[in-house]
Amino acid sequence: MSTTEKMGFQTEVSQLLHLVTHSLYSNKEIFLRELISNASDAIDKLKFVALSDNNLYENDSDLKIQIRFDETANTLTISDNGIGMNRQELIDNLGTIAKSGTKAFFEQLSGDAGKDSELIGQFGVGFYSAFIVADKVTVNTRKAGESEAHQWVSDGHSDFEISTSDKASRGTDIVLHLKSSETQFTNRWQLQQIITKYSDHISVPVELWQDAIAEEKDEDGNITVAAQAGKFEQINRAKALWLRNKSDISDEEYQTFYKHISHDFQDAATWTHNKVEGKLEYTSLLFVPQKAPFDLFQRDSKRGLKLFVQRVFIMDDAEQFLPHYLRFIKGVIDSNDLPLNVSREILQDGAVTQSLRKACTKRALDMMGRLAEDNEKYANFWQEFGNTLKEGIGEDFANRENLFKLLRFASTQDETGNPTTALADYVARMPEKQEKIYYLIADSQTAAKHSPHLEIFAKNGIEVLLMWEPIDEWMMGQLHEFEGKPFEAINQTDISGELFQTESDETDDSDSDKDQYQTLIENIKTTLGDHVVDVRISKRLTKTPTCVVLESGALSNQMQRIMKAAGQAVPKQRYIFEINTDHPLIQQLSTVSESQFADWVTVLFDQALLAENGNLDDAATFISKMNGLLLAGE
The missing domain is CATH 1.20.120.790 (Heat shock protein 90, C-terminal domain)
Incomplete structure (x- = not known):
């Protein structure tokens, strides 16, 4: 006999659901992208677990996502035969937000629907987007390898119910009881358009129910409906995007894939897609976001690339393939040289991992170097990720020269006060007699701009780089010279020498003074x-x-x-x-x-x-x- 237990949502979930149900997402159809993406992740996780237990499923051709709609009942069902969930996982995954940074997340909410929806996308809680279009959601699930199934039901308000269910197979069925105003999501053509737009790159089949009517003629030749049948029809290409030829992939497809793996609502700023064959065989697809995630500087935030080995999903946040200062990079890496049973411990010190890390780091820096050719785009990038890149000066000695080229500073030469000056630009403008790169670190942009230390430099037309971020002091402690020119802080030195002398200086009797x-x-x-x-x-x-x-x-x-x-x-x-x-x-x-x-x-x-x-x-x-x-x- 099934026992139903009513439980309350975690406070943060209740806040989140309140935002969602008040039309937080500006584009309602996003909910289907999020649910299909979650279903795809569940199948990826099953593949990974099956590496150590091959009894969980027979072969990859059995894995799929199926979508069925019912116009009469006004419901939409998204089903997968992935890893599934047990009772505790249902509670943990759908009743609480366990990811670190929850408090910081809510502190960032501004009340602006567009900006807040971007935060929620980054936070990875897309399941709750179902309540944009549904006034009740039912989840039936059974974990792979377990015999007991469970059901989760909620109207998206203060609580949810958990009970056992009679689901006979592994995986998860999510039934959306649509609001009366959202009947368009029981329209097959509409659903097909959304799947094609957002989920074409999903690496398993996404199938949509197709009604079929069997007809026959009577003795007079009149057509009558003999029976009603139907079938599932695959909508997406079901081939991993990163494995396709670059020339066959449109910018729109790249952007859609980026949003899938990052849970971002904005397009990526740029990307690089590379397939390498030879001594080391791998494919990498790396993206630079337009905006920094709210938890970019939280120590316990999970960062890294999606790792695939021989097209088999291994882990979501493999941080070993990029240095920490490039933690904002999103993407995937698919290697043919790592074992299928690779673990984080093996990745940490493996020779193959180190080679892949070196290659991916170079690809990422080259990508940002190309982005820097567009001054406007790079200015936006620097505003979001400049302080993160500065960390690399002390962390990544092997790539220092490339990092130097990416650094940008405010300068007394630029009246806007924006950090747009490259070190190479500064050196190119140096007077012939100038032997040092002068800089000033202050507590704020205003303090830097109006510092009395600048007076003699302004009088003599000498450019000074201005800094005010907390990390700048640490970074400049790591910088000693650029192109043979030493750095010198103007508030830590005795200004002297021919560079600052004027005609009056030469006639002054300094000793007498x-x-x-x-x-x-x-x-x-x-x-x-x-x-x-x-x-x-x-x-x-x-x-x-x-x-x-x-x-x-x-x-x-x-x-x-x-x-x-x-x-x-x-x-x-x-x-x-x-x-x-x-x-x-x-x-x-x-x-x-x-x-x-x-x-x-x-x-x-x-x-x-x-x-x-x-x-x-x-x-x-x-x-x-x-x-x-x-x-x-x-």
């Missing part, structure tokens, strides 16, 4: 005490009265923040304090009273810290001193 302000410098040192390493006359400032400079090799402010966030002890930062003796405020310092001198110096020093760091440890004291000086009328 230093002597003139020596007393002032000593008094400033005494006032600031151990907050500074040194006080000196600046050669970099032209408009600003003061700035702070890090000693060469000292920890940057960004690196200190990273270390603090990681719970590491950070030594107190001490700066070189530079003064611009041409600025009226510095000239006036020599005339202020002794009682106000300390406040003047402290305020000027704090201003410099504020410009450099974007914040002060003791903002209240700074404000108090500033107000005091303003009231004094100095």
